[in-house]
Amino acid sequence: MITIAYLGCLGIACLVALTDWRKAIYWAIALDFLRDPVRKMTPDEPVLITVSVLGLWAVITLAAxxxxxxxIEQALKEHAKILYAFRLLIIAIIPGCVLSLVLYQGGYKMVALGTVSYLAPFAGIVLGYLISLRPKELGRIFQFYCLVNGIALISVVAEYCATDWPGLGGMRGMNWIRYSGGEIVQLIAGWYRSPDIMGLHAAQVVMFSLTLALQQPKRQSPFWLLLSGFGCLCLLLSGRRKMLGMPLVFVATLGLLCYGRKILRFQRVIMPVVMASLLLGGIFMVATEKYVSTEYTNFAGTMFTQGAERYQELVGGSVHHTISQSGVVGSGIGTATQGAYHLIDQKGLRSWQEDGVSRVFRELGIFGVIFIFLAGVSLIRGMGGAIAVVPRTWHGAVTQLAMIAIVVANLASFTVSHQQYSGDPSSGLLVLILLGMTLGVASLARVNFGTQRRSFSTELHPERDYTMPWGAMPT
Structure with a gap:
């Protein structure tokens, strides 16, 4: 019954997308969470429920x-380097597609899986750009995402307290544990399908909430700071170090970007929020000693004591072994993508790539990696141009840099473990929506200020009324 209700909501959301794709995005965010408890409460736990929300995102993209x-044509003209990066990415995956078609029975399934995984997130850039053309939508989407997943994260505490709620825990037959320093760490998933997915959403809630605390009226900032603190608690219970590190990467990246752009509001606005977050974190660590088992805090501490060694082992060592196993041409697109075992015999996969870097080497080979690198360079140059046109004294400058910092944090997580992105393109789609929003903020700056691509120091004119990404400019 619950599956029928979920599919009915999905169908309604698709109809909404055909009439107003912007409203359908809120449906997609809600259904993106609901699919996990629905799947776990369905007898055979069909994987189709997990991927079903991609159909809604496809309808939203086509309608938009x-x-x-x-x-969109105007955006492609303004941000030509982003389009060039997309073309380079298409060139990069062509040899991998040919290999999968030739080497595997039913290889077209691998091609479809891998192609969607690599290209679907670029639809997020288009959606993000279009969303940002209505500035007030930016704040609303951030708020809605935080509220939906903030409520969902209550299930994490419920599972830790051994509450008998339906849909708690990982998928049936999975017992998520970690061994660390002689201790057993029970990983918590809540209503999400795995601790990885829960940790990813908790990290996004933390970063989104901190961004909202920077931009929303001061009377609302304490709420978003408290929500970010709750997200940190859930991150701790997820037991996933790669997720625990995401907010740290976000704060560090945002600080460096603001310092590099010489944003004067950095010390006046961002630093108090960071200090408040650190204070909240200290109180949180002291308070949780009484209510949270020490193995969680001990395991979280290994991110600092063992993180660098673990990263080198995962990325550097894995790339070396991947090239040794798959050669310079790779094994074909889709072979290292999460969910590939549903499409071909698992014996044909032969190895497992956890980090995102070795996954690219495995699927696309050296040729593909070179073009992926060139696409990344073009993307970075395009983002640099988008940053340059936004006056540093405008509120939108901090918003833009915060969204870029969130993207960088997700990229750092991807390099360590790609499964939560490659096996679930909607997660990657959400991240690329943020990237598209940063391009849209640049377009808003061009309209409001008439800035050119190389303008770094345009100042505000106090007599003009400006639009900012979170609504009207405060006076």
Missing amino acids: WSRSRRQ
Whole structure:
């Protein structure tokens, strides 16, 4: 019954997308969470429920494309380097597609899986750009995401307290544990399908909430700071170091970007929020000693004592072994993508790539890696141009840099473990929506200020009324 209700909501959301794709994004965010408890409460736990939300995102993308072609064409002209990066990515995956078609029976399934995994997130850039053209939508989407997943994260505490709620814990037959320093760490998933997915959403809630605390009125900031603290608690219970590190990467990246742009609000606004977050974190660590078993805090501490060694082992060592096993041409697209075992005989996969870097080497080979690197360079140059046109004294400058910092934090997580992105393109889609929003903020700056690509120091004119990504400019 619950599966039928979920599929009914999914169908309604698709109809909403055909009439107003912007409203359908809120449906997609809600259904993105609901699919996990629904799948766990369905007898055979069909994987189709997990991937079903991709159909809604596809309808949203097609509806947005058909209704906003003029804006998309304008965006491609303004941000030509982003389009060039997309073309390089297409070139990169072609040899891998050919290999999968030739080497595997039913290889077209591998091609479809891998192609969607690599290219679907670029639809997020288009959606993010279009969303940002209505500035107030940016704050609303951030708030809705935080509220939906903030409520969902209550299930993490419920599972830790051994509450008998339906849908708690990982998938049936999975017992998520870690051994660390002679201690057993029971990983918590809550209503999400795995601790990895829960940790990813908890990390996003922390970063989104901190961004909202920077931009929302001061009377609302304490709420978002408290929500970010709750997200940190859930991160601790997830037992996933790669997720625990994401907010740290976010704060460090945002600080460096603001310092590099010489944003004067950095010390006045961002530093108090960071200090408040650190204070909240200290109180949180002291308070949790009484209510949270010490193995969770001990394991979280290994991120600092063992993190660098673990990263080198995962990325550097894995790349070396991957090239030794798959050669310079790789094994074909889709072979290291999460969910590939549903499509071909698992014996044909032969190895397992956990980190995102070795996954690219495995699937695309040296040729593909070179073009992926060139695409990344073009993307970075395009983002640099988008940053340059936004006046550093505008509120939108901090918003733009915060979204870039969130993308960087997700990229850092991807390099360590790609499964939560490659096996679930909607997670990657959400991250690339943020990247598209940063391009849209640049377009807003061009409209409001008439800035050119190389303008770094344009100042505000106090007599003009400006639009900012979170609504009207405060006076």
